[in-house]
Amino acid sequence: MAANLTPMYYKAERDYRRAQTVAEQVECLQLMLQLMPKHKGTDKLQADVKTRLSEARQNLKQQVNTPKTGQAYRIPRQGAGRIVILGGPNCGKSRILKELTRAEPEVAPFPFTTREPLTAMMEYEGVQIQLVDTPPITVGQLQPWFLNLVRTADAVLLMFDGSSDDAPEETLAVVQEFESRKTRFAKFGGFAPDNFSIINVPSRLVITHALDVDCQMRSLLLHDSWVGCVPALSVELGDEHFIGNLKRLCFELLNIIRVFTKSPGKPADMAAPLTIADNGTVEDLALEIHQDLARNLKHARLWGHGDHDGQIVGRDYQLRDGDVVELHC
Ligand SMILES: Nc1nc2c(ncn2[C@@H]2O[C@H](COP(=O)(O)OP(=O)(O)OP(=O)(O)O)[C@@H](O)[C@H]2O)c(=O)[nH]1
Numbered sequence: 001m002a003a004n005l006t007p008m009y010y011k012a013e014r015d016y017r018r019a020q021t022v023a024e025q026v027e028c029l030q031l032m033l034q035l036m037p038k039h040k041g042t043d044k045l046q047a048d049v050k051t052r053l054s055e056a057r058q059n060l061k062q063q064v065n066t067p068k069t070g071q072a073y074r075i076p077r078q079g080a081g082r083i084v085i086l087g088g089p090n091c092g093k094s095r096i097l098k099e100l101t102r103a104e105p106e107v108a109p110f111p112f113t114t115r116e117p118l119t120a121m122m123e124y125e126g127v128q129i130q131l132v133d134t135p136p137i138t139v140g141q142l143q144p145w146f147l148n149l150v151r152t153a154d155a156v157l158l159m160f161d162g163s164s165d166d167a168p169e170e171t172l173a174v175v176q177e178f179e180s181r182k183t184r185f186a187k188f189g190g191f192a193p194d195n196f197s198i199i200n201v202p203s204r205l206v207i208t209h210a211l212d213v214d215c216q217m218r219s220l221l222l223h224d225s226w227v228g229c230v231p232a233l234s235v236e237l238g239d240e241h242f243i244g245n246l247k248r249l250c251f252e253l254l255n256i257i258r259v260f261t262k263s264p265g266k267p268a269d270m271a272a273p274l275t276i277a278d279n280g281t282v283e284d285l286a287l288e289i290h291q292d293l294a295r296n297l298k299h300a301r302l303w304g305h306g307d308h309d310g311q312i313v314g315r316d317y318q319l320r321d322g323d324v325v326e327l328h329c
Pocket residue numbers: 088089090091092093094095096106107108109110111112113114115134135136208209210235236237238
């Protein structure tokens with residue numbers, strides 16, 4: 001029996017995956033339960049969400065009673081999505097942030113330069129994307145804040161130093177470090193269907209020093225040792241052509257589309273697109289603006305890939321990248 005979950009439910013589930021604190025998780029799980037239609041088709045899901053809710057409430061209680069130890073960072077979300085840049089020492093993480101944004105992180109030809117996460121916004125065709133540069137990962141040293149940052153990220157750029165013979169081994173160690181904590185770098189994101197406690201984070205391998213003669217050979221060594229290696233992009237940082245490819249990769253990795261809204265009789269603001277999931281509908285767009293708008297929505301008019309300009313479409317109509325939409329209540 002189909003679960004027939006609503007866009008509001010899916011939004012709550014997405015917020016749950018992105019929740020950065022246990023208190024936020026509890027809030028999202030409560031909302032998911034509330035928004036979930038109650039029938040046979042959702043029995044299993046209801047049971048799963050209830051189990052998670054009771055675990056999260058338990059964790060919350062423990063947190064209140066336990067004094068805090070170790071480092072913690074609270075990084076507010078901004079823009080259409082968050083991409084975490086990570087990898088072993090000296091593989092070009094900070095240099096990538098510098099090339100893609102206006103940030104000025106410390107970049108140096110020796111390892112362990114970056115000590116704390118640093119965020120900056122990257123612009124791609126009107127869409128703002130949050131990038132997070134991180135300290136190098138070394139085996140056995142992965143701190144809880146770092147794991148949490150990756151598990152709640154929308155995507156990951158896993159960096160590989162194409163100029164270093166150590167890169168295949170170091171990168172594999174990073175992959176295993178996360179896998180042992182139920183976090184997988186994968187082509188597509190979401191909870192692993194066979195085990196809801198494993199999170200797949202959409203990831204791409206970024207191979208720096210693309211012009212190094214042995215770069216390809218080194219990356220092949222990683223492919224040989226990592227079953228399930230994610231798709232890769234080779235870049236030579238400093239070269240405009242590669243930077244353009246990298247920006248497009250970041251946008252595509254988020255699996256979102258840009259939609260422009262307009263008011264009746266007025267032109268659309270083509271400089272400020274809204275973003276929704278790739279398979280998003282008119283209702284998802286309304287939800288992105290306000291819940292009340294989604295609730296009261298009657299129809300929309302569409303300019304873009306429709307049959308004709310101004311075509312009237314319903315709330316379930318699937319939008320495409322670049323569409324212009326007028327929402328009517
Ligand atoms: N020519 C060239 N140099 C690169 C490339 N990628 C990184 N570098 C250089 O490699 C060195 C290390 O880069 P960083 O960005 O500091 O490396 P990191 O991964 O942030 O290092 P840690 O913060 O120490 O982990 C710097 O000198 C960069 O300029 C590349 O594609 N081509």
